[in-house]
Amino acid sequence: MPQTTSTAGRKARQATTASFIGTAVEWYDFYIYGTATALVFGKLFFPTASPTAGTLAAFATFWVGFLARPLGGLIFGHIGDRVGRKNVLVTTLVLMGTATTLIGLLPTYATIGAAAPVLLVLLRAVQGIAVGGEWGGAVLMATENAEHKRRGFAGMWVQQGSPAGSILATLVFIAVGNLPDDAFMTWGWRVPFLLSAVLVIIGLVIRLKVTESTDFEKARQQEDATPKIPVVELFRTSRVLVLLGVGASAMGISSAYFTNTFVLSWATSDLGVHRQTMLDILLILAVLQFLWQPLAALLAQRVGTVRVMAGALIANIVVAVPMFLLIATRNSTLIGVGLALGVLTGCSYYALLAGFLSQAFPVKVRYTGVSLAYQLCSTIIGGSTPFVAQWLLTRGAGHWPVVGYYITLLLLTTVCVLALARYRSGPRDDTSGTDARERESLPTVA
Numbered sequence: 001m002p003q004t005t006s007t008a009g010r011k012a013r014q015a016t017t018a019s020f021i022g023t024a025v026e027w028y029d030f031y032i033y034g035t036a037t038a039l040v041f042g043k044l045f046f047p048t049a050s051p052t053a054g055t056l057a058a059f060a061t062f063w064v065g066f067l068a069r070p071l072g073g074l075i076f077g078h079i080g081d082r083v084g085r086k087n088v089l090v091t092t093l094v095l096m097g098t099a100t101t102l103i104g105l106l107p108t109y110a111t112i113g114a115a116a117p118v119l120l121v122l123l124r125a126v127q128g129i130a131v132g133g134e135w136g137g138a139v140l141m142a143t144e145n146a147e148h149k150r151r152g153f154a155g156m157w158v159q160q161g162s163p164a165g166s167i168l169a170t171l172v173f174i175a176v177g178n179l180p181d182d183a184f185m186t187w188g189w190r191v192p193f194l195l196s197a198v199l200v201i202i203g204l205v206i207r208l209k210v211t212e213s214t215d216f217e218k219a220r221q222q223e224d225a226t227p228k229i230p231v232v233e234l235f236r237t238s239r240v241l242v243l244l245g246v247g248a249s250a251m252g253i254s255s256a257y258f259t260n261t262f263v264l265s266w267a268t269s270d271l272g273v274h275r276q277t278m279l280d281i282l283l284i285l286a287v288l289q290f291l292w293q294p295l296a297a298l299l300a301q302r303v304g305t306v307r308v309m310a311g312a313l314i315a316n317i318v319v320a321v322p323m324f325l326l327i328a329t330r331n332s333t334l335i336g337v338g339l340a341l342g343v344l345t346g347c348s349y350y351a352l353l354a355g356f357l358s359q360a361f362p363v364k365v366r367y368t369g370v371s372l373a374y375q376l377c378s379t380i381i382g383g384s385t386p387f388v389a390q391w392l393l394t395r396g397a398g399h400w401p402v403v404g405y406y407i408t409l410l411l412l413t414t415v416c417v418l419a420l421a422r423y424r425s426g427p428r429d430d431t432s433g434t435d436a437r438e439r440e441s442l443p444t445v446a
Contacts, residue, residue, distance in 0.1 A: 011145055011211060011214070012145040012146045012147070012150075012154070014209065014210055014211075015141045015142055015144075015145040015146075015210055016142045016145070016146070016154050016157050016158075017206065018089075018141065018206050018207045018209070018210045019089075019138040019139070019141045019142040019157065019158050019161075020138075020142075020157045020158060020160055020161055020164070021161075021202070021203055021206050021207075022089060022093050022134070022138060022161075022203045022206070022207050023134065023135065023138045023158055023161030023162075023165070024160075024161040024164035024165045024168070025093065025096075025097070025165070025196075025199045025200060025202070025203040026092070026093065026096050026130065026131055026134045026135075026161070026165070027161050027162050027164070027165025027166065027169075028164075028165035028166075028168045028169050028196070028199060029096050029097065029099075029100040029127060029165075029196050030065070030127065030131055030165070031165050031166050031169035031170075031256075031260060032100070032169045032172070032173070032192040032193060032196075033062065033065065033100075033103070033124065033127065034062060034257060034260050034261040034386075035169060035170070035173050035192075035260065035261070035264065035279075036189055036192075036193075037058045037059060037061070037062045037261060037265075037386075038058075038260075038261050038262075038264040038265040038268070038386075039173075039189070039264070039265075039268070039275060040184075040185060040189045041058040041061065041120070042054030042055045042057060042058040043185065044108040044109065044110075044116075044185065044189075045057075045058065045061075045108060045109050045116050045117045045120055046058060046109070046117060047109050047110070048109075051269070052394055055265060055269070055390060056387065056390060056391065056394075057117075059261070059265075059386045059387040059390055060387060061117065061120055061121050061124055062124070062257075062261065062383065062386060062387070063383040063384055063386075063387055064121050064124045064125050064128065064383075065124045065125065065127045065128035065131070065383060066128060066378045066379045066382055066383020066384070067125070067128065067379050067383065068124075068125040068126075068127075068128030068129045068132065069128045069129070069131055069132035069375035069378045069379055069383075070132060070372060070375040070376050070378075070379050071128075071129055071132060072092070072128060072129035072130060072131065072132020072133040072134075072371075072375065073132040073133060073136060073368070073371030073372045073374070073375035073376075074132075074231060074368070074371075074372065075129070075132075075133060076088045076091070076092060076132065076133025076134075076136075076137065076367075076371065077133065077136060077230060077231070077367045077368030077369075077370075077371040077372060078229070078230055078231065078368060079133075080133070080136070080137050080140070080367035080368070080371075081226065081227070081230040081364065081365055081366070081367045081368050082226055082227075082230065084212045084216055084220075085137045085140050085141050085144075085212060085216055085367065086141070086207070086210060086211070086212050088133055088137050088367075089134065089137045089138060089141065089207055090204065090207055090208060091133075092130045092131070092133045092134040092137070093130075093134070093200055093203050093204060093207060094200065094204070095126060095129065095130040096126075096127055096130035096131065096134065096196075096200070097196050097197060097199070097200030097203075098126075098200075099123045099124075099126035099127045099130065100123075100127065100193050100196040101193060101194060101196050101197045102123055103120065103123050103124075103193045104190040104191070104192075104193025104194040104196070105190070105193075105194070106119055106120060106123070132371065132375045132378075133371065135158075135354075135370075135371065135374055135375075136367050136368075136370040136371030136374060136375075137367060137371075138158050138161070139155055139158050139354040139355075139357070139358050139370060140215075140216075140358060140366060140367055140370065141210065142154040142155060142157060142158050142354075143155050143158075143354070143355055143358045143359070144214055144215035144216060144358075144363075144366075145214050145215075151355050151358070151359065152297060152300055152301065152305055152352060152355035152356070153297045153298075153301065153355070154355065155352070155353075155354035155355025155356070155358055156293055156294060156296075156297035156351045156352065156354070156355065158354045159293060159350055159351050159352075159353065159354050160290060160293060160294075160351075162256065162289075162350070163286045163287070163289040163290040163293070163347070164286075164290060166256070166260065166282070166286040166289075167283060167286040167287060167290065168199075169192060170279055170282045170283040170286060171283060172191065172192040172195060173192055173279055174276065174279045174280065174283065175191075176188035176189065176191050176192065177275055177276050177279055178276070215363050215366075216363065218363075226364060227364055227365065230364070230365045230367070230368040231365075231368050231372070233364065233365050234361075234365040234368050234369050234372070237362070237365070238360075238361055238362070238365065238369055240423060241360050241361060241369065241373070241420070241423070242369060242372055242373050242376075244373075244416050244419050244420040244423060245357055245360060245369070245370070245373025245374065245377075245416075245420065246373050246376050246377040246380070246381075246416075247377070247412050247413065247415065247416025247419075247420075248353070248356070248357070248373075248413060248416040248417045248420050249353065249357070249373060249374050249377040249378075249382075249413075250377055250381045250382070250409050250412050250413040250416070251313065251316070251346060251349065251350075251409050251410055251412075251413040252349065252350045252353045252413070253374070253377055253378050253381065253382030253383075253385075254381055254382050254385040254409050255342065255343075255346045255347075255350070257382060257383075257385045257386050258342075258385055258386075258389065258406065259282070259285065259339055259342070259343070260282060261385075261386040262385065262386040262389040262390060262402075263278075263327060263339065264278050264279075264282065265386070265390065266327075266390075266393065266399075267327065267330075267335065270393070271327075271328070271330045272330060273330060273332060273335065277332050278335075281332065281335060281336045281339065284336060284340075285336070285339055285340060285343050288340060288343055288344065289343050289347040292343075292344055292347055292348065292351075293347050293348075293350070293351035294351070296308060296312070296347070296348040296349075296351040296352065297351050297352060299348075300351075300352050305352050305355070305356055306356075306417065306418070306421040308348060308349070308352060309348075309349045309352050309353070309356065309417050310414060310417060310418055311348075312345050312346070312348035312349040313345075313349050313410055313413055313414040313417065314414065315345040315348075316342060316345035316346050316349070316410050317407055317410045317411065317414075319341040319342060319345055320342070320403060320406055320407050320410065321403060322338065322341060323338040323339065323341050323342045324338070324399050324402070324403045324406075325338070326338025326341075327339065327399075328399055349413075349417075356417075356420075356421075357370050357373060357374065358370055360420060381409065385409075388405060389402045389405060389406075392405060
């Protein structure tokens with residue numbers, strides 16, 4: 001029976017709300033690991049290394065989560081394209097919450113020796129697998145239940161999960177950061193991880209009430225709409241889209257880890273900025289991103305998705321050098337201004353990325369396509385960002401090599417966004433599965 005307009009609208013709102021809240025919980029889990037990496041993991045899990053080597057080792061464990069994300073994208077993308085989106089999202093939320101809570105209970109090197117960093121790496125890998133399946137499914141649940149003209153805006157709410165998770169993570173770390181150093185290093189850092197168990201229960205209650213996505217239900221009724229091996233079908237029909245999707249996601253994934261992990265570590269160690277001051281700055285930036293992203297989505301509805309994305313990326317390139325110069329002053333106000341320049345320009349593009357990617361792939365391989373493009377980028381580019389930036393910084397040439405790396409990622413992202421938009425707007429093979437109505441909804445360069 002066809003859905004009424006009110007029923008369809010209610011279903012779309014429920015799906016968007018569930019996607020936003022669940023994604024916020026998952027990003028909270030991911031961000032607290034990044035913050036703990038910058039502040040404590042090097043000292044607690046790699047105490048026998050020098051401070052610099054310990055920081056690099058901690059950043060390497062951070063990268064492990066990103067190395068595991070494509071595996072999660074493949075596993076859960078396969079299930080999501082074969083069975084449906086909803087059950088996958090419940091599973092990934094439980095998996096992430098369990099791994100995060102166990103990190104909060106993990107003994108350190110002083111207690112169990114080398115087993116501590118090994119267990120940390122294993123739990124970080126589980127986090128990566130969970131997030132690898134989460135993001136694509138949340139994007140699809142929100143966008144596939146929305147009207148075509150509102151899919152970009154629905155995708156934006158999934159992207160709101162990132163600053164919302166960051167706000168929550170930073171608030172919790174600010175609270176425990178007020179503890180004396182001994183208490184913070186002993187048990188205070190564990191509190192944000194243990195809180196994850198409560199948040200997961202809240203997310204589960206909301207997600208279990210959501211029904212399957214509209215697009216998937218329609219596609220499942222068509223003959224041969226569900227491929228036996230989605231990843232094979234994906235590379236047979238849409239491999240160029242995957243490659244361009246990887247590049248188009250580069251700065252969307254990297255920017256948060258430049259700010260929340262690398263800059264946090266750089267400022268609190270080499271620049272001598274107090275830990276609590278930097279956490280306060282990160283909180284303000286996350287609130288700024290949360291407020292700004294809906295405005296970017298509304299602007300895109302008026303002038304075009306690709307125009308806003310490309311314009312934001314170009315503006316980010318322009319402010320890159322001033323941003324790093326302001327950070328290097330060691331002045332907390334100027335550091336906040338510099339980072340705000342990067343956040344305002346970068347999140348204008350990031351807000352639209354989910355909707356942009358979700359409409360690039362045909363329904364029958366969409367979960368696998370979106371997940372693989374985004375998560376391959378996270379492995380190759382995003383997760384390595386703090387490690388590469390820290391390595392460049394320690395080579396003795398100051399922060400300028402890091403600036404060059406930052407701008408290179410922005411250029412790559414801009415080129416791939418424009419190329420993906422132009423490729424999608426051109427002739428498409430009928431086997432792609434993209435129908436006429438979908439093509440009309442795809443953002444173009446024009």
